[in-house]
Amino acid sequence: MSDLVSAAARLSAARSIMIIPGFGVAAAGVAPQLAVLAAILRRRGAAVVFGVHPVAGRFPGHLNFTLSQVGIGADDQVRVFAATDLEDHDLIMAVGAYDIINPDLTMIILPTDRTMIITRGVDALGYSLLTNPDVGSLPTLSGPLDQTLATLIAAIIGSGP
Amino acid sequence: MSYGRGVQLAIGVERPEERRTPLVAADLAALATAGHLVEAPSSRTDLLLGIGPATSDDLRLLRPGAATLSLISADLGTQALRRERGILGWSLDRIPRSTAAQSMDALTSQSMIIGYRGAMVGLGRLRRFVPLAMTAAGTVGPATVVVLGAGVAGLQAMSTCVRAGARVLAYDVRASAASEIGSVGATYLELDLPPLEGAAGYARTLDADRSLLQQERLLPYVAAADLVITTAMVPEHPAPLLVSEAMWRSMRPGSVVVDLAAEAGGNVAGTRLGASMVVDGITLWAEFDVASQLAESASQLLSNNIRAVIEHLARCRAAGTVDSDPILAAMRR
Numbered sequence: 001m002s003d004l005v006s007a008a009a010r011l012s013a014a015r016s017i018m019i020i021p022g023f024g025v026a027a028a029g030v031a032p033q034l035a036v037l038a039a040i041l042r043r044r045g046a047a048v049v050f051g052v053h054p055v056a057g058r059f060p061g062h063l064n065f066t067l068s069q070v071g072i073g074a075d076d077q078v079r080v081f082a083a084t085d086l087e088d089h090d091l092i093m094a095v096g097a098y099d100i101i102n103p104d105l106t107m108i109i110l111p112t113d114r115t116m117i118i119t120r121g122v123d124a125l126g127y128s129l130l131t132n133p134d135v136g137s138l139p140t141l142s143g144p145l146d147q148t149l150a151t152l153i154a155a156i157i158g159s160g161p
Numbered sequence: 162m163s164y165g166r167g168v169q170l171a172i173g174v175e176r177p178e179e180r181r182t183p184l185v186a187a188d189l190a191a192l193a194t195a196g197h198l199v200e201a202p203s204s205r206t207d208l209l210l211g212i213g214p215a216t217s218d219d220l221r222l223l224r225p226g227a228a229t230l231s232l233i234s235a236d237l238g239t240q241a242l243r244r245e246r247g248i249l250g251w252s253l254d255r256i257p258r259s260t261a262a263q264s265m266d267a268l269t270s271q272s273m274i275i276g277y278r279g280a281m282v283g284l285g286r287l288r289r290f291v292p293l294a295m296t297a298a299g300t301v302g303p304a305t306v307v308v309l310g311a312g313v314a315g316l317q318a319m320s321t322c323v324r325a326g327a328r329v330l331a332y333d334v335r336a337s338a339a340s341e342i343g344s345v346g347a348t349y350l351e352l353d354l355p356p357l358e359g360a361a362g363y364a365r366t367l368d369a370d371r372s373l374l375q376q377e378r379l380l381p382y383v384a385a386a387d388l389v390i391t392t393a394m395v396p397e398h399p400a401p402l403l404v405s406e407a408m409w410r411s412m413r414p415g416s417v418v419v420d421l422a423a424e425a426g427g428n429v430a431g432t433r434l435g436a437s438m439v440v441d442g443i444t445l446w447a448e449f450d451v452a453s454q455l456a457e458s459a460s461q462l463l464s465n466n467i468r469a470v471i472e473h474l475a476r477c478r479a480a481g482t483v484d485s486d487p488i489l490a491a492m493r494r
Contacts, residue, residue, distance in 0.1 A: 026344035055263050058341050059316040060273045065324070065345065105260055128260070 004148075007116055007141055008155035014091035017041060020051040020080060020108065023058060023127070024096020024120055024145060026066040033149040034095065035070040040156055049089075051080035053100040053107055058127075080108055090114055096145055098126035103134055110134055118152075120145050167196030168475055171203070173211035173219045173229070178449070180456040183210040183232075185464040197471060208474070210467060214239060215250075223248055230470060232267055232463065234494055251492040253466060262488045264469040269313050270462035275421055275451045276317030276392060280306075283388045283419040284325055286444050292326025303328045307382050308347065309403050309428065310392035311338040314421055318390045320345040330382055333393075334375075352378040376405055384411035390419045391428035400425035414442025423447035 011017065019038065025031055038048040050072055056063045067077055078085070086092055092110055095118045100107045105128065110117075115138045122136040141148050170192070172183060184192070189199060202209055204224040209215055211231040217239055220229070225247035234252040243250060253267040263269075283306070284291055290301035306322045308315050311333035319342065322329045329347035332338075339349040354375055383389055383404060389412070394400050400422035409418050409429065420429040427434055432447035439445070452459040470492075477486045 023344065027340050029343075055260075058344065059276075059313040059320075060269060062316070062320070062344070065320045069324070069346065099260075107260070 003139070003141055004151055004155060007139070008152055008159055010091060010116060010139075011037075011041060011093070011152070012044065012156055012159055014041075014046055016047045016089045017091045017093060018049050018051045018078075018080075018086065018089040020053070020056075020092065020094040020097055020101065021063050021067065022056050022095065022097025022100055023062070024098070024124075026057060026062060026096075028096060028120065028145040030096065030145045030149055031066050031070040031072070033146065033153065034067075035072055037149065037153055037156075038072070038076075040153065048076075050077050051085065051092075051108075052077050053080050053097075055107065056097065056100050083109060086111060091116065093118065095149075096120065098124065098132055098135065099128045099130070101134060102126075102128070102130060102132040104130065104132070110138060112138060115139065117141070118145065118148055167198060168471055168478075169205050169207040170197055170199045170471070171201060171206040171209050172199065173202065173209050173215050173231075175211060175213055178453065179212050180450070180453040181212055181460045181463055182456075183212055183460075183464060183467050185460050188464045188468040192468060192471060195472070195475075197475070208471070212463070217242055220246060220248055230467065232271070250494050251470075251489065252494055253470065253492065255492045255494070256470075256488065257491045259488075265466050265473065265488065267463055267466040270466055271452045271459060272313035273317045274455050274459045274462065276314035277321050278451050278455050279314070279390050279392070279419045279421045280318040280321035280325075282446060283390055283417050284322065284327070286417045286446065287387055288415045289387060291322075302326065304387040305330065305385060306388045306390065307331070307350075307379075307386040308390045308392065309333075309379070310394070310422075311335070311342050312392060312394070315390075315392040316341060316345055318392060318421070319347040322388070322390075323347060327388070330386075332379065332382075350379070350382055354378070372401065376403070376408060379403070380408050380411065383408045386412065386416065388417045388419070389429075390421065392421045393428050394422050394425050400428050402430055403428040404430065406431035409443060409445070410441070412443055416442075417444040417446065420445070420447040421451060424449050424451075 041048050050067055052063045091114050093116045094101045101110055103109045117135055117140040119135055119142050122142050202219050202222040206223055206227055209229045213233050214231055215229040220242050228249040230251045232253045256262050256265050291304045293303040294301050304327045306327045306329045308319045308331040319329050319331055323346040330350050331342045331347045332350040342349040391403050393403055418429055420427050420432055422428045423434050432445045434447050435449045437446040477483045
């Protein structure tokens with residue numbers, strides 16, 4: 001099973017999903033694809049929320065702005081700060097985030113057993129220029145964000161109604 | 162400084178125009194729970210809190226070894242008094258832009274407020290519709306906004322104007338600005354000037370030739386804009402001149418220029434610093450105390466920053482690292 005098919009299967013099976021977007025989502029302009037993905041997963045009965053870290057993006061409120069521009073409203077956005085904020089979700093999907101999910105920077109420490117990372121490149125460093133050891137070692141889809149998300153959405157749609 | 166169990170805090174006197182408060186009720190309560198009490202300034206005070214620099218009258222109430230913590234660096238007028246009385250000063254505007262110090266970064270939290278306020282004021286002063294609407298009675302909008310400077314205030318101003326439906330164009334001297342400007346749905350203005358990068362993510366000053374060339378290449382964009390918002394500030398320096406009088410005079414009557422760097426001397430020539438005025442139909446807004454105009458949100462964020470510094474200071478005190486801590490060292494003046 002390819003990484004992509006496996007990722008689509010995990011998203012389809014999950015009942016409660018938190019999507020954590022980083023600056024990469026804003027820079028690559030892929031927030032519309034996240035909104036589509038969330039809508040598909042919700043239609044299949046999953047709960048989907050967007051987790052925003054207080055320092056995600058390049059200015060305070062950056063990711064809140066990016067999400068609101070694609071119709072992901074305040075009620076679908078939660079502040080992610082402590083490890084307990086991740087507890088209630090059976091799948092955590094980080095997208096276009098590198099520094100805020102770096103365990104060495106201790107902002108968000110992703111659980112090893114229920115995490116998926118979508119990144120533009122395993123070595124595509126963030127603002128801090130520090131390497132994130134989780135990227136590539138935890139389940140990771142790497143490549144242009146728009147292509148990865150398009151393929152993932154197609155795989156989920158192809159897997160059933 | 163002797164802290165005992167908690168830090169003895171006091172709140173200093175501010176200028177009447179300052180409508181923010183350094184500690185809101187929720188943070189006062191949280192600090193009190195942790196054993197840090199707020200009283201009137203006295204010889205018992207460990208730390209005098211303020212937004213502007215501490216006044217001479219307040220400094221005279223403190224004992225030697227006490228300290229002040231304010232958003233804005235001390236004015237030179239009280240330096241001699243501080244030395245004479247042995248009072249240490251920490252400035253929130255010198256907190257490094259690092260991960261560890263992020264919760265204390267008052268410059269960022271207040272810049273965000275200033276950028277938002279500047280955009281709302283500028284959009285509000287326009288005489289025209291902002292978003293695009295194609296109607297049976299004709300098409301209105303979108304308004305065109307040019308934002309100069311893509312730091313926290315600039316990015317916040319851009320995103321606010323994008324939310325309102327404006328077409329937003331932006332420029333910054335830093336090479337990293339293009340992707341950041343694009344990330345909020347604004348268009349980066351490529352002026353074909355060599356990029357410049359300052360220390361620690363801040364801009365630096367330009368030489369005179371480059372500055373004139375920049376003005377020349379910005380002119381057509383400024384002339385076509387309905388609203389220009391300038392946000393360029395260089396730490397410890399006067400704000401750079403970005404918009405000459407000839408540039409804003411090329412704008413249509415009804416246009417608006419908002420200079421958010423007015424307190425640092427302004428990015429726009431020919432404004433009245435600290436005021437707004439209309440010249441030949443063009444509104445020039447260069448008011449001071451911009452963050453105070455949104456005092457509720459500004460105070461909420463600033464108070465959180467100050468509480469984080471106090472908690473950090475208490476931890477350093479307990480660990481005996483007050484003199485070696487890099488964050489406190491950067492804030493000391």
